[in-house]
Amino acid sequence: MTSQNLSRRRFVGSAGILTTAAWLSPRQLFAEKENIVLTARKRAETTNITVQALRGNVSALIGSGGNIAVLSGADGKLIIDSGYSTSRAKITENLVKICPEPIKHLINTHWHFDHTDGNEWMHSDGAAILAHEHTKQRLATTTRVEAWDFTFPPAPVDALPNEVFDKEKTLHLNGSTIALTYYGPSHTDGDISAYFAEADVLHCGDTWWNGHYPFIDYSTGGNITGMIKAAETNLARVTDKSIIIPGHGKVGGKAELTEYRDMLVTIRDRVAALKKEGKSLNEIIADKLTKEYDSKWATTFITGDVFTKLVYAGV
């Protein structure tokens, strides 16, 4: 095993804990820290994955890291985000249920491991990978995320996007128009949306966490202002009939997305006002500004206090 493969293995293991930790209580999370690599990889291997038919030839695969979208048809499958590599068997099993055609196109909404960890195997199965140029840059180099206290080694060459774009790109496959649009810095500095025009299905990547406070990755160019701007962009793009796939959480619609945007704006305004008064981060956390939102949104490792900290960093 080369040192790159070894570090890749460590990366995969740690990758598992960070998002599967989303579904654990703090007590479980603490216990997991004892053996982060083995337990995280083990969990991702056994995590259940389900197929959700959405509209037309668009489906979602739920359960491996970030939510995956699948466009099926004679041109081969087009996949949005690749989940964990350790979910390969379960993802493959479910993809076959959708249609027999191979994966031909893979699009990454951003560089985070829970959306790109399966890139290498999907590419080896024949998929060309497309992403924003910053996503490729982040994957190609050593990348540290301070909030996770983790340094990611460069991804293997086969996991890197084969093609990148800057502002937007439109694809025509399987009778569908797929519009890819860069948000600008928001959750990271490489987030894009993917809109299946005929089916009216929008994949928002991690600019939308349905029913969870979102993570904002300041280490790789994200910020709360950009997150709110991205939520506004998403809202302007959809109607009450649109189906919206969040990066995390249940597939939803405009009503849930609106509620999420309103939550972000309210908490941002509260934190910004107190910071402007000169209050410190610890004083603001002690004020529990997210209190009435926590029962609905503090459902992952992003607690109300963690989210307050993420907002404070950017106002």
Ligand SMILES: [Zn+2]
């Ligand atoms: Zn992410």
